[in-house]
Every structure is written in structure tokens, then in C-alpha cells.
Amino acid sequence: MSPLSITLIYVAYLGVLFGIAWWTDRSGKKGKSLVNNPYIYALSLGVYCTAWTFYGSVGKAAQSGIDFLPIYIGPTIVAVVWWFVLRKMILISKAQRITSIADFISSRYGKSTFLGVLATLIAVFGIIPYISIQLKATAVSYDILTHEGKQAWTGEELLSIPFYLDTAWYIAIALAAFTILFGTRNLDPNERHEGLVAAVAFESILKLIAFLAIGIFVVFGLFDGFDDLFVQAAQVEAVTSILFLEENGTSGWSWFWLLFISMSAILFLPRQFHVAVVENTNPRFVKKAAWVFPFYLLLINLFVLPIAVGGTLLLGADADADMFVLSLPIAEGKNILALFVALGGFSASASMVIVAVTALGIMISNHIVMPFLLRYSTIKTTMAVDISDKLLGIRRVSIVMVMILAYGYFKFVSSQYTLVSIGLISFVAVAQFAPAIIGGLFWKRATRQGAITGLLLGFIIWFFCLPLPTLTEIGLITEDLVENGAFGLSFFKPHQLFGITGMDHISHGAFWSLLFNTTAYVGISLQTRLSPLELSQADLFVHIEKYQSGISEYDLLKRQAKVKDIEEIMIRFLGAVRTRYLLSSYEKENDVDISKIDAADEELIRLAEVHLTGAIGAASSKIILNYVVKEDPISLEEMFDFLEQTKEIIQYSKELEQKSSELELSTQQLRAANAQLKELDLLKADFITTITHELRTPITSIKSLAKILVDNHHLPLDQQQQYLGIIVGESERITRLVNQVLDLEKLQNAKGNWVFEALDLKEIAQLCCNSVAAAVKAQHISLTCVFPETPVRVLGMQDKLIQAVLNLLSNAMKFCDADAGKITVHLTEEQNKAIISVQDNGVGIPETEQELIFEKFTQLTDRQLGKPKGTGLGLPITKEIIKRHGGDIVVKSRCATGTIFSICLPLLDEKVS
Amino acid sequence: MPQTNSFMSSDRNAKLIGLFALSLLLFSFPFLGLFGKEYYVFGWPLLYIYIFVVWLFVILVLRHLFRHR
Numbered sequence: 002m003s004p005l006s007i008t009l010i011y012v013a014y015l016g017v018l019f020g021i022a023w024w025t026d027r028s029g030k031k032g033k034s035l036v037n038n039p040y041i042y043a044l045s046l047g048v049y050c051t052a053w054t055f056y057g058s059v060g061k062a063a064q065s066g067i068d069f070l071p072i073y074i075g076p077t078i079v080a081v082v083w084w085f086v087l088r089k090m091i092l093i094s095k096a097q098r099i100t101s102i103a104d105f106i107s108s109r110y111g112k113s114t115f116l117g118v119l120a121t122l123i124a125v126f127g128i129i130p131y132i133s134i135q136l137k138a139t140a141v142s143y144d145i146l147t148h149e150g151k152q153a154w155t156g157e158e159l160l161s162i163p164f165y166l167d168t169a170w171y172i173a174i175a176l177a178a179f180t181i182l183f184g185t186r187n188l189d190p191n192e193r194h195e196g197l198v199a200a201v202a203f204e205s206i207l208k209l210i211a212f213l214a215i216g217i218f219v220v221f222g223l224f225d226g227f228d229d230l231f232v233q234a235a236q237v238e239a240v241t242s243i244l245f246l247e248e249n250g251t252s253g254w255s256w257f258w259l260l261f262i263s264m265s266a267i268l269f270l271p272r273q274f275h276v277a278v279v280e281n282t283n284p285r286f287v288k289k290a291a292w293v294f295p296f297y298l299l300l301i302n303l304f305v306l307p308i309a310v311g312g313t314l315l316l317g318a319d320a321d322a323d324m325f326v327l328s329l330p331i332a333e334g335k336n337i338l339a340l341f342v343a344l345g346g347f348s349a350s351a352s353m354v355i356v357a358v359t360a361l362g363i364m365i366s367n368h369i370v371m372p373f374l375l376r377y378s379t380i381k382t383t384m385a386v387d388i389s390d391k392l393l394g395i396r397r398v399s400i401v402m403v404m405i406l407a408y409g410y411f412k413f414v415s416s417q418y419t420l421v422s423i424g425l426i427s428f429v430a431v432a433q434f435a436p437a438i439i440g441g442l443f444w445k446r447a448t449r450q451g452a453i454t455g456l457l458l459g460f461i462i463w464f465f466c467l468p469l470p471t472l473t474e475i476g477l478i479t480e481d482l483v484e485n486g487a488f489g490l491s492f493f494k495p496h497q498l499f500g501i502t503g504m505d506h507i508s509h510g511a512f513w514s515l516l517f518n519t520t521a522y523v524g525i526s527l528q529t530r531l532s533p534l535e536l537s538q539a540d541l542f543v544h545i546e547k548y549q550s551g552i553s554e555y556d557l558l559k560r561q562a563k564v565k566d567i568e569e570i571m572i573r574f575l576g577a578v579r580t581r582y583l584l585s586s587y588e589k590e591n592d593v594d595i596s597k598i599d600a601a602d603e604e605l606i607r608l609a610e611v612h613l614t615g616a617i618g619a620a621s622s623k624i625i626l627n628y629v630v631k632e633d634p635i636s637l638e639e640m641f642d643f644l645e646q647t648k649e650i651i652q653y654s655k656e657l658e659q660k661s662s663e664l665e666l667s668t669q670q671l672r673a674a675n676a677q678l679k680e681l682d683l684l685k686a687d688f689i690t691t692i693t694h695e696l697r698t699p700i701t702s703i704k705s706l707a708k709i710l711v712d713n714h715h716l717p718l719d720q721q722q723q724y725l726g727i728i729v730g731e732s733e734r735i736t737r738l739v740n741q742v743l744d745l746e747k748l749q750n751a752k753g754n755w756v757f758e759a760l761d762l763k764e765i766a767q768l769c770c771n772s773v774a775a776a777v778k779a780q781h782i783s784l785t786c787v788f789p790e791t792p793v794r795v796l797g798m799q800d801k802l803i804q805a806v807l808n809l810l811s812n813a814m815k816f817c818d819a820d821a822g823k824i825t826v827h828l829t830e831e832q833n834k835a836i837i838s839v840q841d842n843g844v845g846i847p848e849t850e851q852e853l854i855f856e857k858f859t860q861l862t863d864r865q866l867g868k869p870k871g872t873g874l875g876l877p878i879t880k881e882i883i884k885r886h887g888g889d890i891v892v893k894s895r896c897a898t899g900t901i902f903s904i905c906l907p908l909l910d911e912k913v914s
Numbered sequence: 915m916p917q918t919n920s921f922m923s924s925d926r927n928a929k930l931i932g933l934f935a936l937s938l939l940l941f942s943f944p945f946l947g948l949f950g951k952e953y954y955v956f957g958w959p960l961l962y963i964y965i966f967v968v969w970l971f972v973i974l975v976l977r978h979l980f981r982h983r
Contacts, residue, residue: 067946070965074941077972081934085927228957241952244959253943260941292976299969306962 004147007340011143014344015179015351021203022183022196029195036198037282039289045198045276046294047205049076049267050301051131051353052138055208055346056323057420058302062309063322066243069421071256072428073302075263077295083287087268087277089442091284092545098615102274102434103364106456107620109441109542110449111535114620117368119453120434123460124271125361125403127430130468132357132403133411134420135350136176138323140169140411142343145327169411176354177404184359185396194359198280201356204348209301211345215326216304218338219311223329227307234310239318243309258508262428265435270427271364272356279360323420358400365399366392371621392617414471425507426467433459433514436522444526445543449535451526459518462498466510470495562601566629567609574616574625583612606630684856695738699731741874748881755885759909760799761792762835766828769806773814782814782822793828793835794909797886805882808875809839809902816843816900830908838903846894854892855880879904926979933975940968 025035035041053072061069079086090105099105103124107117183197224230234240267273277290312325320328326346330339371392414423436459437452496506498513531539571580587608588595595605606626613622706724710716716724770786777784813824818841825840846854854876883890887907894900939945949964956963 067961067965074965074969077969078934078937078941081930081937081972081976084930226957231954231957231959244952244961253947256943256946288980291980292973295969295976296973299966299973303966 007146018200022200025199026196036195039286041202042286043290043293044202044205046290047297048201048272048276048352048356050349052135052346052350053420053424055349056138058305059309059325060323060419061421062305063313069305071259072263073298075260076267079264079267080291080295083291088284088287089545090278091281093542094278098611100279101360101364102269102271103368104619106437109538110452111532111538112619112623113449114372116453117620119456121364121368123430123433124364127427128357129406129410130423131427132354132407134423135354136169136173136411138420139172139347139350142327142346143168145324146343173404173408177401180355180358180400181397183355185393193280201352204352208345208349211342212301215342216308219329220307223311230307230311233314240310240313255505255508258511262432262511265432266428269431269434271360275356275360358403361403362396362400366395367617367621370395371617372624375624429467429511430463433518436519441542445539447526448529448531450529451522454525455518455522458521459514462514462517463510466495562606562630564595564598564601567601570625571609574613699734703728703731745874745878755798757796760795760797762795763788763793763828765802766837769803769810770826773810782817782824785825788828793830795835795906796909801882805879808879812875813839813841817841818843833908835906835908836903838901840901842899845896845898845900851892929979937972
């Protein structure tokens with residue numbers, strides 16, 4: 002085919018792409034977004050599949066079998082957890098108006114300008130080899146089309162021809178121009194380019210169809226299906242080695258590293274970050290993309306192995322396997338198919354270059370050029386010109402510079418290597434972002450210094466191990482360095498760092514760079530402190546859900562600025578129209594008139610910050626705002642104060658809680674005491690009724706008898722004597738009652754001086770039995786006394802003890818069976834105790850009342866007679882006496898079988914006495 | 915229904931983590947070694963059939979987990 006017609010077709014294709022982009026942007030402006038669709042989103046992620054996939058995978062497969070696959074399996078595995086990782090990155094980026102991966106890292110670690118520069122440099126130097134292989138693939142495929150299956154120049158020749166004879170040069174120019182058209186037409190504050198996304202999605206479809214077409218052509222056109230293909234392959238030894246694991250020399254170690262670096266590449270490649278995060282219109286699209294995108298990868302890989310096998314069988318093992326997809330149809334004379342496939346390959350390259358270079362352009366202008374301009378020119382001169390025009394100019398220049406560097410790398414390095422081996426160098430560079438980003442998303446303690454040290458170390462080791470040795474061709478370094486190590490030190494060999502051998506270059510480079518990167522990141526983070534701004538940003542990243550639902554408790558930064566200054570800055574960087582729109586919607590939302598207020602509140606400053614960040618990146622907007630905003634970061638002391646206060650409040654409320662529960666407890670106790678008092682009061686009232694009744698009865702009889710004696714002087718003497726006898730008896734009864742009341746009061750209130758002496762309890766018991774013997778006999782009660790033979794020695798007051806025992810005996814006499822009364826008195830010794838018990842055979846005491854009988858003023862009611870028999874003071878007095886002696890009195894009773902009162906007294910210890 | 919949603923999503927989160935671990939295991943090199951033998955299924959070498967089947971399995975499970983939620 003003639004070069005002219007092919008060139009025209011390529012240009013026409015670019016025109017179609019531009020048409021799609023233009024049409025998308027136009028309907029977007031009309032409010033009908035075409036890219037607001039999960040499938041378009043998933044397809045735009047297909048920018049991952051570049052010339053590497055389209056041409057390089059076949060080459061890799063022909064060379065070493067399944068080694069081409071981990072690059073696509075890694076993203077599939079990580080897509081499973083996109084819902085946690087990617088969605089979080091999107092939410093954070095939308096909240097912070099983050100526009101690139103460098104912006105993301107810089108924002109996370111306190112909007113560090115230096116980190117922004119570092120991340121941009123890593124991205125640019127890391128991606129340049131990757132862009133160069135796109136140029137190479139496009140140039141080589143163009144040459145193959147125009148030279149009937151042959152390449153125009155060999156790698157050796159390429160080094161010496163002038164650039165204007167080189168196809169890649171013109172392709173670089175065309176792609177740079179096209180990128181400028183796509184990516185820098187206007188300055189979108191969110192860096193969203195709907196047209197670009199639509200074009201990329203279209204290209205994803207085209208390259209998939211083209212690759213499936215060539216796959217089907219090889220398998221079903223050149224061979225008779227998969228069976229035929231693999232049966233033929235089985236007979237050629239050079240081909241069977243790539244089909245089975247045990248023979249193709251793949252190691253588990255390199256498999257692991259390929260998986261790992263591709264897992265980080267799918268999220269952290271600048272262009273992947275751009276389409277997946279910056280261009281994302283809805284975080285929920287991640288759900289659909291998480292399975293649609295892996296499915297896309299599966300489809301585009303389905304025919305890689307068959308094409309590799311078929312190409313090796315038909316064209317021989319020496320042919321350039323990277324170009325099998327073109328050389329196979331050309332060898333068969335299918336030029337139209339070859340052209341279509343080349344167009345698919347071109348779309349794979351073009352989409353990668355456009356998105357990657359746009360993303361790099363944003364990073365260079367926002368993180369390197371802008372901070373530089375702002376820092377080294379006075380604010381007055383910077384603000385005197387409209388910066389947004391300048392910004393677009395900076396972008397265009399950076400795009401051209403990146404393309405020139407990529408072309409240079411292609412011309413001198415990439416042309417000597419296969420596509421995949423160069424592409425993997427870029428993957429390892431991008432994997433250096435993994436610790437800082439994954440750590441930054443989930444580990445709040447990570448600090449700026451940790452991230453800087455980790456990235457710096459990783460970048461240096463990456464550069465030393467991977468790209469540096471590829472520069473020998475252009476004489477930047479000598480073969481000697483690769484062979485014998487830097488500075489002649491044998492442990493500084495780029496491919497055998499610290500003497501490690503047995504790894505392929507990529508695994509080796511990834512291992513050392515990531516080891517140092519991660520160790521430094523974690524180690525330094527633990528050794529350093531977060532500044533207030535870092536802490537506030539870290540919180541915003543790690544706990545984005547909290548901010549999402551608007552329940553963030555406090556801001557760590559207090560800032561002050563003048564409204565006038567904020568407005569001026571916004572006009573400079575966002576334009577007057579946009580500023581007016583933003584401010585008026587702010588006024589409406591907050592119901593204020595900006596022209597009437599002087600000091601801007603935090604919300605207005607944040608509004609300006611967010612939109613400035615969108616336009617020029619976090620670090621630059623921070624620098625600009627620093628000119629007008631007095632940042633008043635909360636000092637560590639203030640923060641501790643704040644935390645201390647919170648702690649105190651919690652402590653205080655805990656104390657309150659405790660106090661209230663204590664209060665509740667004492668209330669309960671009080672209530673119980675009150676109930677007891679009420680009961681006692683009731684008892685006392687009852688007692689008084691009883692006692693007055695008891696007193697009134699004898700008084701009444703004394704009064705009436707005395708009256709008879711007064712009125713009747715002539716009563717017979719014996720009758721007078723009888724009446725006087727009754728009066729004396731009744732008076733004695735009153736005296737006894739009064740004495741008992743006094744006794745009890747004395748016992749309970751006044752401590753009195755009790756003088757104890759050694760006594761024989763047997764004697765006392767005997768004395769008591771004797772003294773009641775007559776009364777017992779009169780009532781026909783049988784009294785039995787069971788005493789031990791030896792004396793029972795106790796310490797006590799004889800009178801009191803006699804009183805106690807007599808009380809029990811008189812109770813027993815009162816309550817024992819009326820007809821066949823029976824009383825038994827037992828005296829025993831038991832384990833250092835003397836026990837004297839009095840048993841009767843009366844009606845007994847109900848269990849419910851057994852507790853009560855020892856209370857003062859309690860009388861048991863004889864239910865048959867309905868009248869109390871005693872004063873109600875006998876038992877309380879007895880109990881009080883025994884208590885004074887350090888003893889105890891208990892009652893055992895059952896209804897209808899009688900009652901036993903037992904007095905326990907401590908035995909006298911002879912030795913002590 | 916926000917209440918049931920949060921419950922279901924925490925359930926789904928656990929399943930996603932499980933699937934992540936499972937796919938790491940199934941794509942690990944020792945596992946691939948089991949299938950790296952010289953054997954053909956549907957005309958394809960066993961190793962490639964295994965990889966593509968596991969790949970498709972992960973995709974289908976993911977699709978199922980994210981459906982109607």
C-alpha cells in the first residue's frame with residue numbers, strides 16, 4: 002500500500018476520534034452527558050490496553066508463554082477490591098478536587114509541594130519509556146504496512162539515521178498535536194474531558210474488535226480451529242515449550258512480581274488514575290466496571306496465545322513476534338485486514354499517549370511550573386496577567402517536552418528492546434506509588450517525611466536497576482558499570498544489587514526498590530510527627546465516609562482572610578464570570594451579602610480553595626492562598642487542650658452518672674428505713690394502746706375498790722382486808738409493768754456499768770427452776786430439768802441471767818398446753834458454748850412471726866383468747882441481756898408442737914481467767 | 915431501603931474480601947503448577963483453559979455480587 006493512502010487513513014481516523022470528542026463535549030454542554038454511563042466508564046478504563054497488549058503480548062507469549070498474562074490477571078484480582086480502594090480514591094478526589102496522582106499524594110501528606118514535584122518526576126520519568134514503546138509500535142507497524150511486511154530500519158540503523166527520516170518522529174508530532182487539541186482546549190476546574198473519555202471508549206471497542214478479528218483469522222483462517230493449531234504446535238519443540246509451565250522457565254518469583262506491579266499499575270498509572278478517578282462521573286460506576294473491565298481484558302487476551310503459536314509455526318521462530326498480528330495477514334496477502342488491525346493497534350497507542358500525556362501535562366504545570374512561578378515571582382506580577390491563559394500555554398509546552406523525551410528514549414533505547422520489557426520498566430516505576438497511596442488511604446499515622454523518603458529511595462533504586470542499564474547504548478553510562486558495578490563496587494551492579502542473583506531484571510528491580518520504599522515509608526512515618534495540616538488531611542483521606550455524610554466533628558485549621566482578597570484571587574485564576582457565579586451561589590446558599598462583610602469565613606475560603614485546586618492543583622492553590630489567608634493552625638498544645646477537655650467532660654459525666662446511681666441507692670435505703678420507721682411507729686401505737694389498757698385495768702379495779710372502802714365504813718373487816726389485798730396486788734402489777742419498761746429503756750439506751758463475774762450456769766438454772774416450782778405445780782405443769790454433772794462456767798451478771806431465764810420460763814408457763822402442760826429445761830456445752838434451752842408444748846409461733854417476737858412492743862396474740870397475755874417486753878429484755886453477755890438467743894418453733902428458746906453464751910476460758 | 919442496604923453491603927464486603935483472597939490463591943504460582951502439565955482440554959493446553967476458566971469465574975461472581983444492589 003502506498004504511504005500516502007495509509008497516512009491519509011490514519012489522519013482520517015484521528016479526525017473521526019476528534020469528531021466523537023467534539024460531539025460529546027457539545028452534548029455535554031447542552032446538559033446531556035454521553036459519558037455518564039457505567040459501560041462507557043468501564044470501556045474508558047480499557048486505555049490500560051496499549052500497543053503493549055496489542056503487539057507486545059503476542060511477542061511475550063511467543064517468547065515465554067504465560068508470562069504475558071499476569072499483566073491482565075493482576076488488574077482482575079485487584080478489581081475485586083475496587084469497591085474499597087478505587088471508590089475511596091474517587092470519593093476523596095471529588096471532595097478535594099484532586100486532578101492527578103501527584104495531586105493525590107501531595108494532598109494526602111499535608112499538600113506538600115515537594116511531594117507533588119517528586120511524584121510528578123517519578124511519573125514523567127517512569128512513563129516516558131512507556132510512551133516510547135507506543136511510538137515504536139506505531140512506527141514499526143506503519144513501516145510494515147508500507148514496506149510489505151518488512152521494517153524500514155533495523156535497530157542498528159535507527160541509531161544513526163536523522164530524525165526527519167524516521168516515521169516515529171512524525172507520529173510523535175501528530176500525537177502531540179492531537180493531545181494538545183484534546184486535552185488543553187479549555188481549562189476545566191475539575192480537569193474533566195468528556196470528549197476525551199468518549200474517544201478513548203470508542204478506541205477500546207475498536208482495538209478489541211481488531212484484535213478479535215486477527216485472532217479469528219489466524220485460528221479459523223490459517224488453521225482449522227484450536228484443535229488443529231495446538232496439534233500442529235505439539236509437533237514443534239520450540240512451540241511446545243511455551244504451552245506448558247514446567248518447560249518454559251517461568252519462575253514463581255517473577256510471576257509474583259508481575260502480578261504485584263500490574264495490580265498497582267491499574268490504579269496508579271497516571272492515565273489509569275486520570276480515567277478511573279479524575280474523569281469518573283459517579284462512584285457507583287465502580288460496581289459495573291469491576292466486572293466489565295476484567296471481562297474486557299479476558300476477551301482481548303483470548304487469542305494472544307493462538308496468534309503467537311500460529312505466527313511461530315508459519316513465520317518461524319526468528320521473525321519479530323511483536324508484529325505477528327500484522328505480518329501474518331500481510332504474508333497471506335490480506336492487506337485490508339492488516340490495515341484494519343494496524344488501525345486497532347494505532348488506536349491502542351493513540352489513546353494511551355493522549356491520556357497519559359494529558360495527565361502528565363496537568364502534573365507538570367500544576368506541581369512543577371506553577372509552584373515555581375508562584376514562589377520565584379512576586380505575587381503582584383503573577384497576578385497582573387491572566388494566569389489561566391498562561392496555564393494552558395504551560396500545559397502545551399509540557400506536552401511537547403514529554404513527547405520529545407519519549408521520542409528520544411525510543412530512538413536510542415526502545416528500538417533495541419521488545420515492547421514488554423520496556424513497558425515493565427514503567428510499571429515498576431509506578432508501583433513506587435503503592436506504599437504512599439495504599440498506606441495513605443488506610444493508615445492515618447503515615448507522615449509526609451515517610452512518604453518522601455520512601456518515594457525518593459524507591460525512585461533512585463528503580464532508576465539505578467532498570468532504566469540506567471538501558472542507557473548504555475547511547476553512551477550515557479559504560480558497559481563497565483553494568484558488568485562490574487557502580488564505582489567499581491561489585492555489590493553495586495544494577496542487575497545484581499547487593500550481590501543478589503537468580504532473579505530476572507524486573508523482579509530484581511521491583512524487589513529492591515519496593516523493599517526500601519516500603520521500609521522507609523513505614524519506618525520514617527513512625528519516627529516523625531504529623532503537622533496539624535497533615536493530620537487534618539490524613540483524617541480526611543482515611544475517614545472520608547465521615548466527611549461524606551457530613552458528621553465531621555471538628556476542623557483542625559482555623560483560617561482568616563479578607564473577602565476582597567479571596568475574590569481577587571478567584572477572578573485571577575478562575576475568571577470573572579465563574580467567580581461571580583460561584584460567589585452568588587455562595588451568597589444564596591448562606592443567605593449573606595458578600596459586599597457587606599469584611600472577613601471571609603472558613604466556608605468561603607474552602608470554596609475558593611476547592612476551585613483553585615481544581616484549576617492549578619493542591620500545592621499551588623495552597624501557595625496562592627497563603628498570600629492572603631492567615632493560617633492559624635491549631636498548635637499541638639491547643640489540640641491536646643481540646644482532647645484534654647473532651648476527656649474531662651467524659652470524666653465529669655462519668656462521675657455524675659456514678660453520683661446519680663449512688664443517690665438512687667441511698668434513696669432506696671432511705672425508703673427502706675422509712676418503711677421500717679413507719680412499722681415501728683405502728684407497733685409503738687399498738688403498744689401504747691396495749692400498755693394503757695394494761696395499766697387502766699388495775700387502776701380501774703383499785704379505784705373502784707378504794708371507792709367502796711371510802712363509801713362503806715361498815716364493811717366487815719375480812720372483806721376490807723380482801724379488797725385491800727387486791728389493791729396491793731394490782732398496784733404491784735402496775736409497778737412491775739412500769740419497772741419492765743424502765744428496765745428495757747435502761748438496757749438499750751444507757752450503757753451502764755456491767756460488772757461480769759465467773760458464774761456457774763447450772764446453779765442459775767437450778768435457782769430459776771426452784772423459784773418457779775411452786776407456780777408450776779399450781780398450774781399442773783410438769784417441769785423437767787436436764788443438767789450436766791459438771792459446772793458450766795460462764796462470765797456474766799447473776800441477776801440479769803436469772804431474769805433472762807425466768808423470763809423464758811414464765812413465757813413457757815404462759816404458752817404451754819393448758820391441760821397437760823410440759824416444760825423441759827436443758828443445759829449443755831457445745832463447742833465453747835453453753836446452751837440453755839427452754840422447751841414448751843404449746844401452740845407454737847408461726848414462722849412469719851418468729852422474727853418479730855424479739856422486737857420491742859411486740860406481743861403475740863393468743864388467737865383463741867384474743868387478748869395478749871404479757872407485757873410484750875419480756876423477750877426484748879431477754880435478748881438485750883444476752884446480747885450484753887456476747888451471746889445469742891434463737892427460737893425454734895412449729896405450730897402445734899411447741900417452742901424451744903435457746904440461749905447461747907460463750908464458755909469461760911479457764912486459762913484466760 | 916437504606917436499612918437492609920447497609921446490612922447487605924457489609925455482607926457483600928466480606929464476600930468481596932473472600933473472593934479477593936480466593937483469586938489470589940487460584941492464580942498463585944503453586945496452583946498454576948498443578949495445571950502446567952502436558953494435557954489438552956477442548957484442543958487447548960490445560961494451563962490456559964484453567965486460567966481462563968478461573969478468570970471467568972471471578973468475573974461472574976463479581977457480577978453476581980454487584981447485581982441488584
